[in-house]
Amino acid sequence: xxxxxxxxxxxxxxxxxxxxxxxxxxxxxxxxxxxxxxxxxxxxxxxxxxxxxxxxxxxxxxxxxxxxxxxxxxxxxxxxxxxxxxxxxxxxxxxxxxxxxxxxxxxxxxxxxxxxxxxxxxxxxxxxxxxxxxxxxxxxxxxxxxxxxxxxxxxxxxxxxxxxxxxxxxxxxxxxxxxxxxxxxxxxxxxxxxxxxxxxxxxxxxxxxxxxxxxxxxxxxxxxxxxxxxxxxxxxxxxxxxxxxxxxxxx
Amino acid sequence: xxxxxxxxxxxxxxxxxxxxxxxxxxxxxxxxxxxxxxxxxxxxxxxxxxxxxxxxxxxxxxxxxxxxxxxxxxxxxxxxxxxxxxxxxxxxxxxxxxxxxxxxxxxxxxxxxxxxxxxxxxxxxxxxxxxxxxxxxxxxxxxxxxxxxxxxx
Numbered sequence: 001x002x003x004x005x006x007x008x009x010x011x012x013x014x015x016x017x018x019x020x021x022x023x024x025x026x027x028x029x030x031x032x033x034x035x036x037x038x039x040x041x042x043x044x045x046x047x048x049x050x051x052x053x054x055x056x057x058x059x060x061x062x063x064x065x066x067x068x069x070x071x072x073x074x075x076x077x078x079x080x081x082x083x084x085x086x087x088x089x090x091x092x093x094x095x096x097x098x099x100x101x102x103x104x105x106x107x108x109x110x111x112x113x114x115x116x117x118x119x120x121x122x123x124x125x126x127x128x129x130x131x132x133x134x135x136x137x138x139x140x141x142x143x144x145x146x147x148x149x150x151x152x153x154x155x156x157x158x159x160x161x162x163x164x165x166x167x168x169x170x171x172x173x174x175x176x177x178x179x180x181x182x183x184x185x186x187x188x189x190x191x192x193x194x195x196x197x198x199x200x201x202x203x204x205x206x207x208x209x210x211x212x213x214x215x216x217x218x219x220x221x222x223x224x225x226x227x228x229x230x231x232x233x234x235x236x237x238x239x240x241x242x243x244x245x246x247x248x249x250x251x
Numbered sequence: 252x253x254x255x256x257x258x259x260x261x262x263x264x265x266x267x268x269x270x271x272x273x274x275x276x277x278x279x280x281x282x283x284x285x286x287x288x289x290x291x292x293x294x295x296x297x298x299x300x301x302x303x304x305x306x307x308x309x310x311x312x313x314x315x316x317x318x319x320x321x322x323x324x325x326x327x328x329x330x331x332x333x334x335x336x337x338x339x340x341x342x343x344x345x346x347x348x349x350x351x352x353x354x355x356x357x358x359x360x361x362x363x364x365x366x367x368x369x370x371x372x373x374x375x376x377x378x379x380x381x382x383x384x385x386x387x388x389x390x391x392x393x394x395x396x397x398x399x400x401x402x403x404x
Contacts, residue, residue: 017278024278074282074294095280107280158302161281161288204305205366207298207378220298221375228372 007032010084012042013092014054017101024101026092027051033084039093040068040079043105055103063214066150069096070105076152076212096155098164111164112151115171117193119178119185147173147217153209165198169209169219172200176222179229191233200226297379301362308359315352343401350397357389 009030017024029050031042040058047054058068061080068079071094073087084091099107153169154160160168175194178185194200200223209219282288290303325332339345365385369375 015280021278024280071280097280097282099279101278101280158289158299161283162286164279204302205298205369205378206302208296211296211298224369224372224375227370231371 009033010037010042011090012039012046012084013090014043014046014104015092015094015101016054016104017095018103028090031084035085037084038080039070039072039077039082039084039091042084042091043079043093055106057106064148066148066214069150069152069155070094071096071155076156078150078152078214081214096151098154098157098160099151107151109149109151112149112154112168112170115154115167117171117175117178117190119190146215147177147213147219148215150214152212152214153217153219156208156212158206158208159202159204163198163202166202167196167199169203169223170217172203172226173209173217173219173222175199176226176229179226188233191230194226195230195233200230297382301365301382304358305362305366308355308362311355312359315355346400349400350393353396353400354393357393358386361385361389 010033012029012031013026014029015024016027029042029046031037031045033042040056040061043054043056044058047056056068056079058080059065060067063078063081066078070077070079072079072082073092074094076096079093093105095101095105095107099109099111102108147170149170151170153173157166157169160166172194175190178190179187182190203220203223205220205224207220210221213219283291289306292300292303322336325336362382362385365378365381368381369378374381
């Protein structure tokens with residue numbers, strides 16, 4: 001569908017990929033825009049008017065659910081709260097980096113969540129009230145943190161770009177948050193988890209995760225705080241230097 | 252008696268495709284292939300600049316270490332061999348490389364000091380200011396060194 005004549009338009013360049021394709025390709029679309037049109041609205045317009053096969057994921061439209069994370073002109077952003085007017089010229093939309101692409105700009109988040117430590121305590125006080133019954137098994141999926149688990153930090157991280165085994169900023173920030181308020185979680189187990197070769201010590205302090213985070217979690221600062229706790233933990237255990245032997249044994 | 256649910260792949264054939272893509276690894280979007288991404292500063296912040304500089308200077312210093320060891324082997328060739336090298340070492344191009352070496356040492360040393368501090372949990376919220384302050388100090392030292400190297404005495 002061609003935008004109505006006289007309506008201002010912007011060129012949006014979208015990453016297209018389907019499972020089975022040899023390689024991804026980019027597609028150009030002319031999208032009618034207003035002064036506050038967001039990237040998500042532009043993608044939805046393309047999906048509704050030009051190509052219903054365009055795959056995109058979104059839910060809340062207000063930066064709360066973290067499902068619409070993409071790279072806009074190379075920068076990690078939530079599509080729902082990113083205005084096209086922030087960018088000049090053609091706006092390029094890519095899926096977030098360092099995770100497998102399922103379709104177009106939708107990535108498989110399973111490897112992202114698999115990076116997290118296994119301790120998932122119920123932490124909201126309200127959940128202990130009798131009237132707030134939760135479904136069976138929810139406890140293992142519940143986390144207390146301001147992180148919306150959008151994956152933008154992992155996409156922005158230069159270490160994750162070359163090391164798929166690195167647990168990444170979100171999982172480490174979560175571990176630090178858990179240490180601040182363990183509520184029954186095994187503190188030593190969390191510290192041992194964070195002490196692995198591919199965890200807290202793998203971060204190279206580029207602080208790109210903090211720049212990319214849309215909810216102010218400051219993952220890099222939390223990783224640094226986590227290291228401080230790890231040093232104390234090592235000292236308490238009589239270990240002053242990284243114990244390579246024990247790391248290998250863990251593997 | 253509760254009804255047995257059909258496997259996810261029968262309820263939605265797309266699930267099996269997703270699981271297969273997951274098993275196969277699929278296409279992973281990367282900014283740039285491999286370590287090249289470390290040096291891609293487009294849309295990146297000060298922290299990434301510091302990260303890239305540390306990698307480049309680190310690689311450069313490792314290269315210099317081996318070069319230095321190679322040059323020292325000239326001593327095995329006796330006095331003439333070493334004096335011949337010293338003549339080359341005082342050429343302007345070589346002096347320029349000396350200044351480049353000092354640049355690498357300053358950037359890597361000062362930035363690593365910053366990394367040691369923030370990596371130990373000290374002042375991580377001021378990492379950008381610390382980077383630019385240390386680099387400004389390094390620039391002053393570099394200019395002084397360059398003047399000294401090219402100025403002779």
